[in-house]
Amino acid sequence: MTTEALTEKQRILVVDDNIANVELLEAYLSAAQYDVVKAFDGQEGLDKVHETMPDLILLDIMMPKLDGYEVCKQIKEDERTRFIPVVMITALTELEAKIKGLDVGADDFLSKPFNRLELMARVRSLLRIKSLHDDLDSSEDIIFTLALALEAKDTYTAGHSERVAGLARELAEEIGLSEEIRGRIHKAGILHDIGKIGVREAILNKEGRLDEEEYNEVTSHPSVGANICEPLKSLSDIIPMIKHHHERYDGTGHPDGLAGEDIPLGARIISIADTFDAMTSARPYRAAMDADVALKIMESELPEGQWDEKLLKSFISIKRNNAT
Numbered sequence: 001m002t003t004e005a006l007t008e009k010q011r012i013l014v015v016d017d018n019i020a021n022v023e024l025l026e027a028y029l030s031a032a033q034y035d036v037v038k039a040f041d042g043q044e045g046l047d048k049v050h051e052t053m054p055d056l057i058l059l060d061i062m063m064p065k066l067d068g069y070e071v072c073k074q075i076k077e078d079e080r081t082r083f084i085p086v087v088m089i090t091a092l093t094e095l096e097a098k099i100k101g102l103d104v105g106a107d108d109f110l111s112k113p114f115n116r117l118e119l120m121a122r123v124r125s126l127l128r129i130k131s132l133h134d135d136l137d138s139s140e141d142i143i144f145t146l147a148l149a150l151e152a153k154d155t156y157t158a159g160h161s162e163r164v165a166g167l168a169r170e171l172a173e174e175i176g177l178s179e180e181i182r183g184r185i186h187k188a189g190i191l192h193d194i195g196k197i198g199v200r201e202a203i204l205n206k207e208g209r210l211d212e213e214e215y216n217e218v219t220s221h222p223s224v225g226a227n228i229c230e231p232l233k234s235l236s237d238i239i240p241m242i243k244h245h246h247e248r249y250d251g252t253g254h255p256d257g258l259a260g261e262d263i264p265l266g267a268r269i270i271s272i273a274d275t276f277d278a279m280t281s282a283r284p285y286r287a288a289m290d291a292d293v294a295l296k297i298m299e300s301e302l303p304e305g306q307w308d309e310k311l312l313k314s315f316i317s318i319k320r321n322n323a324t
């Protein structure tokens with residue numbers, strides 16, 4: 001996306017049912033070398049957002065079909081479009097309109113009649129923020145690609161991270177976590193084993209017992225993974241879930257021996273999904289286990305205190321209900 005931004009014009013979507021306004025904005029923006037996309041009502045605006053993925057949206061409020069608030073709300077609720085800055089166009093004195101606009105996630109306001117200099121300054125500043133987000137996005141993409149590439153070279157673990165992410169998300173939904181948190185847990189699921197990039201393949205695939213040095217190398221992967229993701233601010237919420245996915249509820253896990261609710265909830269969820277997926281997938285040293293059998297074993301381990309009991313019970317009930 002970043003390279004695209006350097007070589008292509010930045011795209012601005014103007015949504016207003018007042019044709020004269022649209023033409024005026026188009027004239028200003030085209031003169032400054034932006035690529036302008038136009039829409040004349042809220043629904044058309046929303047369609048064009050998805051079709052053209054603009055870098056910035058200038059959005060009128062009072063429009064037929066969908067009004068500007070509703071359009072803004074939908075843009076900000078959608079993962080794919082929420083980082084596109086939205087400027088709402090209001091009349092000069094409408095304080096109430098601004099408050100409502102802030103509530104639906106508007107990034108800025110512009111008053112009619114437009115002051116050209118002010119308009120262009122706002123547009124430039126919001127586009128700068130948008131390209132920062134795009135840069136961040138691409139750094140995130142690199143790490144996710146790396147995580148999936150890491151697995152692809154090993155037939156035994158292929159698909160493990162995505163399955164863990166899917167299972168963890170299901171469990172998060174079952175216990176009523178918000179979509180936003182479910183999304184974070186899903187990301188952490190994809191990345192949980194990324195630290196294995198630092199573990200020798202011969203050790204990962206070894207059939208017999210590991211010696212102490214090998215064991216230490218394997219058990220370093222959650223901390224290594226956390227270090228890999230550390231430079232990315234956008235991943236800061238999920239790093240603790242990566243770092244602690246091998247803690248045990250009774251405090252006997254690693255790397256920090258955290259116990260109970262000191263272990264981040266996302267990490268507790270991922271560790272259940274992770275163990276279930278590991279048991280039900282084939283490994284170099286054993287065949288895949290039936291889901292039923294795996295659930296029974298995990299359930300039988302409850303008295304030992306390794307698991308967060310409530311979470312494990314919810315997980316078992318999802319899996320058993322899915323099976324029937």
Ligand SMILES: [Fe+2]
Binds near residue numbers: 192193221245246
């Ligand atoms: Fe792991």
Ligand SMILES: [Fe+2]
Binds near residue numbers: 160164192193274
């Ligand atoms: Fe894992």
